[in-house]
Amino acid sequence: MAPRSMIAGAFLGALALxxxxxxxxxxxxxxxxxxxVPLFTSETLQLTAxxxxxxxxxxxxxxxxxxxxxxxxxxxxxxxxxxxxxxxPSSLVWTLFDKVLGGALIKTVPLAxxxxxxxxxxxxxxxxxxxxxxxNSNLHAADSASVMWPLFxxxxxxxxxxxxxxxxxxxxxxxxxxxxNVAQIQLAVNFARNAGxxxxxxxxxxxxxxxxxxxxxxxxxxxxxxxxxxxxxYKTSSYQGPAVKMGAGVQAFEIYEKANELGFSVVGGEGxxxxxxxxxxxxxxxxxxxxxYGLAADQVLAMEVVLANxxxxxxxxxxxxxxxxxxxxxxxxxFGIVTSVISRVHPKVGVTVSTFSFSxxxxxxxxxxxxxxxxxxxxxPAHADAGTYxxxxxxxxxxxxxxxxxxxFFAVNHTLAEYNALVQPWYDELSDLGISITPNSNYYDNxxxxxxxxxxxxxxxxxxxxxxxxxxxxxxFVNETLFNTTFDTLRSTxxxxxxxLAFNLKAELVxxxxxxxxxxxxxxxxxxxITSTSWDSDATNAEILDTMxxxxxxxxxxxxxxxxxxxxxxxxxxxxEPNFQQAFYGSxxxxxxxxxxxxxxxxxFYAPTAVGSENWVVNSQDGLPDQNGRLCRA
Ligand SMILES: Cc1cc2nc3c(=O)[nH]c(=O)nc-3n(C[C@H](O)[C@H](O)[C@H](O)COP(=O)(O)OP(=O)(O)OC[C@H]3O[C@@H](n4cnc5c(N)ncnc54)[C@H](O)[C@@H]3O)c2cc1C
Ligand SMILES: *[C@@H]1O[C@H](CO)[C@@H](O)[C@H](O)[C@H]1NC(C)=O
Ligand SMILES: *[C@@H]1O[C@H](CO)[C@@H](O)[C@H](O)[C@H]1NC(C)=O
Ligand SMILES: *[C@@H]1O[C@H](CO)[C@@H](O)[C@H](O)[C@H]1NC(C)=O
Ligand SMILES: *[C@@H]1O[C@H](CO)[C@@H](O)[C@H](O)[C@H]1NC(C)=O
Ligand SMILES: *[C@@H]1O[C@H](CO)[C@@H](O)[C@H](O)[C@H]1NC(C)=O
Ligand SMILES: *[C@@H]1O[C@H](CO)[C@@H](O)[C@H](O)[C@H]1NC(C)=O
Ligand SMILES: *[C@@H]1O[C@H](CO)[C@@H](O)[C@H](O)[C@H]1NC(C)=O
Numbered sequence: 001m002a003p004r005s006m007i008a009g010a011f012l013g014a015l016a017l018x019x020x021x022x023x024x025x026x027x028x029x030x031x032x033x034x035x036x037v038p039l040f041t042s043e044t045l046q047l048t049a050x051x052x053x054x055x056x057x058x059x060x061x062x063x064x065x066x067x068x069x070x071x072x073x074x075x076x077x078x079x080x081x082x083x084x085x086x087x088x089p090s091s092l093v094w095t096l097f098d099k100v101l102g103g104a105l106i107k108t109v110p111l112a113x114x115x116x117x118x119x120x121x122x123x124x125x126x127x128x129x130x131x132x133x134x135x136n137s138n139l140h141a142a143d144s145a146s147v148m149w150p151l152f153x154x155x156x157x158x159x160x161x162x163x164x165x166x167x168x169x170x171x172x173x174x175x176x177x178x179x180x181n182v183a184q185i186q187l188a189v190n191f192a193r194n195a196g197x198x199x200x201x202x203x204x205x206x207x208x209x210x211x212x213x214x215x216x217x218x219x220x221x222x223x224x225x226x227x228x229x230x231x232x233x234y235k236t237s238s239y240q241g242p243a244v245k246m247g248a249g250v251q252a253f254e255i256y257e258k259a260n261e262l263g264f265s266v267v268g269g270e271g272x273x274x275x276x277x278x279x280x281x282x283x284x285x286x287x288x289x290x291x292x293y294g295l296a297a298d299q300v301l302a303m304e305v306v307l308a309n310x311x312x313x314x315x316x317x318x319x320x321x322x323x324x325x326x327x328x329x330x331x332x333x334x335f336g337i338v339t340s341v342i343s344r345v346h347p348k349v350g351v352t353v354s355t356f357s358f359s360x361x362x363x364x365x366x367x368x369x370x371x372x373x374x375x376x377x378x379x380x381p382a383h384a385d386a387g388t389y390x391x392x393x394x395x396x397x398x399x400x401x402x403x404x405x406x407x408x409f410f411a412v413n414h415t416l417a418e419y420n421a422l423v424q425p426w427y428d429e430l431s432d433l434g435i436s437i438t439p440n441s442n443y444y445d446n447x448x449x450x451x452x453x454x455x456x457x458x459x460x461x462x463x464x465x466x467x468x469x470x471x472x473x474x475x476x477f478v479n480e481t482l483f484n485t486t487f488d489t490l491r492s493t494x495x496x497x498x499x500x501l502a503f504n505l506k507a508e509l510v511x512x513x514x515x516x517x518x519x520x521x522x523x524x525x526x527x528x529x530i531t532s533t534s535w536d537s538d539a540t541n542a543e544i545l546d547t548m549x550x551x552x553x554x555x556x557x558x559x560x561x562x563x564x565x566x567x568x569x570x571x572x573x574x575x576x577e578p579n580f581q582q583a584f585y586g587s588x589x590x591x592x593x594x595x596x597x598x599x600x601x602x603x604x605f606y607a608p609t610a611v612g613s614e615n616w617v618v619n620s621q622d623g624l625p626d627q628n629g630r631l632c633r634a
Contacts, residue, residue: 021059024102026183027051034314035302035342036235037245040227043304043339045181046312047190059096063190065310068602070194078633080198082216083174089195094175100187104178106221108169110157111139111146116167131159135459137273141204141251144176144221145213148460152210152575152608154621154628155463171210171620171628173200173219180224182304182312185337190310192218193604198631200607201333203249203278206271206460208467209575211279211333211607214618214627220337222278225249227340228258234342236301236317238514243301245342246277260448264345265289267296270391270410270455277341279332283571284518286528288410288451289346290507292387297329297518298509299343305336308600312339317514326595329518330588331570333607335599351450352411352419354441358430359403366400368433370491373404375429377487380477380526384506386422387412391455394490395499402494406439408454416443465534466548468574470559471525473566474506486562493531498555502529520586521567528569531555541622548625552576570609575625580609606631 027048031038052060064070081087089097098105112134113119114126133139140146147153156170177188192199198217205212213219225247234243242264246255252268255276259266267287268276276285276296285296293299302316305327313336315323327335360369373394383390389412393405411419419441430437444450476486494500507522509515533551535544552574568577570584581589589611596612606616608627620629 021055021096021099024183025051025054025063025100025187026102026181033304034319035304035316037229037231037302037342039304040225040229040245040247040340042181042225042227042247043312045183047183047186047310051183055100059100062093062097062194063100063187064194065186065190066193067309068193069196071196080216080631081196082630087196089197097187097191101177101184104180104184106144106176106178108145108172108174108176108219110167110169110172111143112157112159113167115160115163116157116165117163119167122163127159134159135461137204137206137271137457137460140461141206141223141273143205144178145172145202145219147172147202147205147207147210147213149208149210150461150463151466151624152626153213154215154624154626156628158463169215171213171215171626173202173214173217176202176219176221178221178224182306182339185220185306185339186310186312188218188220189306189308189337189604193308193310193602198606199604201278201337201605203275204251204273206274207279207332208572209570209608210627211610214606214631215629216631222248222275222337222339225339226254228255230258230262230264231342234301234344238317238512239301239344242345243342244345245340247340248277248338249275250277252276252280256448256451259345260446263348265347265349265447266343266345267293267299269296270451272455272457277338279571281341281343282327282330282332282334282338284329284507284522284569285571286503286505286507286522286569288351288389289349289412289447290505291384291389292412293346294510294513295329295507295518295522296343297516298513299345300328300341300516301344302342303327304339306339307336308602308604322595323599325515326517326592328516330585330592331607331610333605334596334610334612335605348446349413350415350443350445351447352409352414352416352441352443353450353454354409354411354419354423354439355406355454356437356439357403357405358435358437359397360401364435366402368435369402369404371433372430372435373491374487375426375433377477377527378483379426380504381474383422383504384526386414388414388422388504390504391501392504393499393501394494396494396497410450410454412447416441419443462534464537464539465532466551466574466576467530467532467572468551468556468577469528469530469568469572470556470563471519471521471566471568472527472529473521473524473563474526475524476563477526482562489558489562490529493555493558496555498531498533500529500531502527517585517588517592519567519569519584520588522569525566528572529559530572541624544624548576552578573609575608577609581614584609585611
């Protein structure tokens with residue numbers, strides 16, 4: 001070890017002893033914001049020069065603002081500092097950090113540690129509860145480090161009945177800051193940057209590619225930033241009307257409850273527990289209202305953000321047009337940590353929600369079944385253009401056996417009669433084919449009741465599957481040659497045993513809304529289709545990797561071939577997507593990459609498949625594309 005490192009290491013170990021810190025390092029500032037809406041209380045508690053001055057000089061070095069590390073180049077072989085490294089902060093430094101945070105630091109204990117006798121948390125009752133709840137998204141959202149796709153953490157501590165098996169922290173962050181104010185985010189950003197640590201932002205942990213987890217990382221957990229303000233008349237240069245300001249931790253069900261109470265509609269996801277003001281909106285965000293209002297990112301009018309240099313800034317179209325463009329759709333965990341967004345809201349709207357299914361059987365051959373599906377897909381343009389959104393599944397249930405589930409058809413701004421008129425041509429065709437359906441269709445005079453009835457809590461945390469997806473453009477449904485190819489491809493995917501979960505929607509940028517970095521492929525899509533592969537729970541890592549590669553290249557390769565210029569939705573995708581820059585960002589990539597270098601010159605923020613992530617690599621322990629390994633320069 002170089003002498004310089006020795007000195008710095010000793011320095012890091014000793015400083016906590018030199019001057020005890022007794023209180024959180026924070027200052028209450030004015031609530032004025034350039035966004036024109038007062039800061040939340042959590043946002044008025046900031047890290048300022050005055051607050052830093054309450055620390056000794058040695059201590060404050062750790063938390064200084066800047067674009068690079070205050071402690072020289074603290075990387076080892078181009079890697080972020082990892083537990084066990086010489087440069088890894090000593091326990092005294094972690095204690096100091098916890099003190100300046102006001103006691104908000106959580107040392108990660110894997111959620112399922114209670115199932116393992118090697119952990120002090122070992123407890124059969126707790127283990128049983130965790131095991132029962134494992135597929136419930138609320139369990140993982142309420143944990144500072146857990147994520148909903150354990151594959152990407154490295155599957156190092158799954159619930160088990162074998163108490164003598166091994167459980168490690170694996171790809172979970174090592175520590176997480178349970179954030180309740182902006183000062184804590186700034187302290188964590190500055191500390192991670194200055195100490196050369198990997199940083200991850202975890203909100204709910206829904207991300208399909210493990211973007212909210214990372215071995216040896218310091219986590220910033222935004223879940224408790226729950227404030228919501230309704231603004232009756234918000235004004236920007238391009239908008240005047242009602243808006244809502246949401247803290248980064250607000251989840252879909254929470255904003256929908258609020259919207260219902262106050263009588264407006266908001267563009268949020270179908271998933272109940274998804275973080276609407278976090279990764280969801282930052283990655284684009286499709287919604288049951290998208291066919292009318294576009295993506296969630298399109299609704300954003302202003303944001304409050306902590307940048308990689310630790311500074312808290314208001315980002316509007318006027319204050320910083322570049323960042324305003326990039327953050328809205330350019331992906332979470334990339335340009336900064338958003339503490340709140342102000343989004344446009346819409347009038348209360350009624351909706352007809354319909355569920356039904358059909359399947360092969362005695363009177364319905366496979367060809368007939370597929371003719372029924374084809375009759376549906378032919379109507380994707382008409383249905384989406386009518387402003388509706390439909391979530392449907394097509395499952396393979398055996399040789400030449402299939403099930404179609406409408407789960408549900410969500411006909412916004414349609415009475416029951418209007419909905420029935422819209423779908424009648426398809427229903428008639430099904431009837432002509434001898435396919436009988438018994439739709440359960442109900443009208444609700446508001447979004448919340450329709451959404452609650454239509455979208456049950458989804459199950460999460462399967463550890464034996466990989467997903468992939470594609471945004472199929474309009475031309476694939478209106479050009480007959482291309483439509484035939486598309487339809488045949490989907491039929492063959494499902495016949496090969498892969499299920500699809502898909503959305504018929506459109507997500508055009510509404511006239512007059514400022515442009516943003518959302519995937520251009522969204523703008524002319526009519527179907528976002530997701531499929532997945534799986535393997536036996538006792539498969540070896542080599543077998544899993546083979547299964548993944550076949551899925552990514554061969555199965556999804558056929559989808560790509562039907563629309564090579566389109567792309568895929570980053571937030572519900574395949575972590576192995578080839579040429580992810582084109583697929584997830586399209587023609588926006590070059591500009592996004594440039595802005596990434598400008599706003600995050602030290603690459604503080606990293607997430608797999610995020611802008612700039614090609615410059616980094618995780619050397620995972622099991623060889624799978626997960627976050628259980630050291631993060632190093634590629
Ligand atoms: C069951 C389920 C249902 C879903 N339904 C929908 C849907 O209807 N529509 C849709 O579009 N998508 C949907 N998704 C996908 C969802 O949008 C993504 O998983 C998204 O990443 C979730 O964001 P999050 O903040 O909740 O999750 P997290 O996994 O916590 O975060 C996701 C990413 O965003 C970053 N991030 C989070 N908060 C911030 C912040 N404040 N500032 C900066 N970066 C941040 C994280 O670092 C990470 O990179 C669904 C996913 C699941 C599992
Ligand atoms: C600051 O660190 C230096 C170098 O380790 C040390 O010599 C000095 O005593 C420290 N000062 C304080 C006030 O802790
Ligand atoms: C570094 O950050 C400061 C703000 O702290 C900013 O003004 C400056 O432009 C940044 N410099 C670079 C090279 O990014
Ligand atoms: C339990 O785990 C231990 C350690 O990995 C292993 O040796 C043992 O075979 C496992 N027992 C069962 C029943 O799977
Ligand atoms: C995180 O902080 C919130 C708000 O202060 C608190 O209610 C919650 O118990 C904390 N969670 C943990 C795990 O410390
Ligand atoms: C709802 O539909 C009516 C026509 O039935 C139309 O005039 C109105 O603009 C639609 N509202 C929205 C929000 O699209
Ligand atoms: C598309 O497929 C249908 C049904 O198989 C067929 O009738 C039609 O001729 C095909 N059209 C083209 C252009 O290939
Ligand atoms: C329809 O798609 C086919 C196949 O991609 C293409 O050759 C043809 O030019 C398209 N037709 C029109 C009218 O765009």
